[in-house]
Amino acid sequence: MVAQNRKARYDYHIEDTVEAGLVLVGTEVKSLRAGHASLVDGYAVVERGEAWLQGVHIPEYAEGTWTNHEPRRPRKLLLHRREIERLIGKTQEAGLTLVPLSLYFKDGRAKVEIAVARGKKNYDKRQALAERQAKREADRAMARRGRED
Template structure:
């Protein structure tokens, strides 16, 4: 049987883009058990409360919910366990330095399969204040209204 090809997104954290200003992104592998992989292949996961941290030179992903696999037995995994991230030493050191500056956190943006291997896209992010969130929403709404006005003007002009 041939290996899997391509990119299959399992879960995205859309709320993270609203709540944080994304500074930098990095792709990391995950250390998973068999039932976790099967549950992910079924397309079930939630990144909403998830975060990552660096502890003793190792990167960890915590509070990501991968539900219990339905056909699993005693080999099933705890849904919100701590999972190790696979990164190069330089990447871990860079992330740890950025997070230690203060105000920055590591947030998972998406969980996906890339050529058959489970990956997570991490972002070095800074929390937005409430007025920043409102400003972003206002800018997006103004841009949408301007595009709508241009479309109607172009239709009437033809």
């Protein structure tokens, strides 16, 4: 796992996920292998039958020379035609967007997990936060109770 977008699960209802390959240049791969990347502002779009990852920050490679890459350049996603058509159909629904969840290496190839997501309202976020806090308190109480016995 190189990078993960934890805020995406907080800000969006995840409806479906897809694994996609990435078209990268050499210095981007080296920077990713060093563990540097940020998915926070990232999103995916489908333009003219091709999927693109935008807004993802992969910093320049420290030992790179004039061949270094641009940190926030659009990167092409490698998906099958039917997967792209399915994403087009889903994103044309109102309120749905494509958000990157994680960036990782699988069998030596860079992969990104893309989610079809619907934005949460503020009250949904507060409710999710309250549920998580209640679960945490219940777990603590159970742990304390287990130690007392």
